[in-house]
Amino acid sequence: MANRISDDIRAGVLCATESETAALGCAVAAGMTGDRLVMSLEGPLGAGKTCFVGGLAGGLGIADVSSPTFALVHEYPGGRLPLVHFDFYRLEREDDLVALGFDDYLREPGICAIEWGGKFPGALPPGTWRVAFDIVPGGRIIRAAIVR
Numbered sequence: 001m002a003n004r005i006s007d008d009i010r011a012g013v014l015c016a017t018e019s020e021t022a023a024l025g026c027a028v029a030a031g032m033t034g035d036r037l038v039m040s041l042e043g044p045l046g047a048g049k050t051c052f053v054g055g056l057a058g059g060l061g062i063a064d065v066s067s068p069t070f071a072l073v074h075e076y077p078g079g080r081l082p083l084v085h086f087d088f089y090r091l092e093r094e095d096d097l098v099a100l101g102f103d104d105y106l107r108e109p110g111i112c113a114i115e116w117g118g119k120f121p122g123a124l125p126p127g128t129w130r131v132a133f134d135i136v137p138g139g140r141i142i143r144a145a146i147v148r
């Protein structure tokens, strides 16, 4: 995916508010050119990862992403492409990904967004965007690097 938004987020974007973070996610999803994108969302508690996922959903045309925080995986059909939202925060062992069917999701079209995906970097396929969320005095700096 090469476009303005992907260039911006690879350079790092300062999002001053929650709505700016969501708008960035929305722009990434709306601007994606291929049919599959895996994103590992990495940063401390409260950094804005879930907020960004809400934006991704909006950019795919998915209306409601309210989800119980304890779930390890949520699927959101109904948009231009489906969204799958993982949260590895409570996952203790990489082996547990097998039971979740993680590899199967990676083969499906759509966006696969993984909060705390940096816990198991070996599980992230080539092409994954590792998106770092840094809390700074002016908001959040969000920067993506692509796994080779």
Ligand SMILES: Nc1ncnc2c1ncn2[C@@H]1O[C@H](COP(=O)(O)OP(=O)(O)OP(=O)(O)O)[C@@H](O)[C@H]1O
Residues within 6 Å of the ligand: 015, 016, 017, 018, 019, 020, 021, 043, 044, 045, 046, 047, 048, 049, 050, 051, 052, 115, 139, 140
């Ligand atoms: N610029 C910003 N971008 C995103 N969220 C912000 C920003 N400024 C303040 N916030 C606040 O930070 C919190 C971000 O919460 P969110 O649930 O998205 O974090 P998270 O990274 O998913 O955390 P967790 O690791 O606990 O899942 C919200 O309370 C939001 O209002």
Ligand SMILES: [Mg+2]
Residues within 6 Å of the ligand: 049, 050, 051, 115
């Ligand atoms: Mg979260």
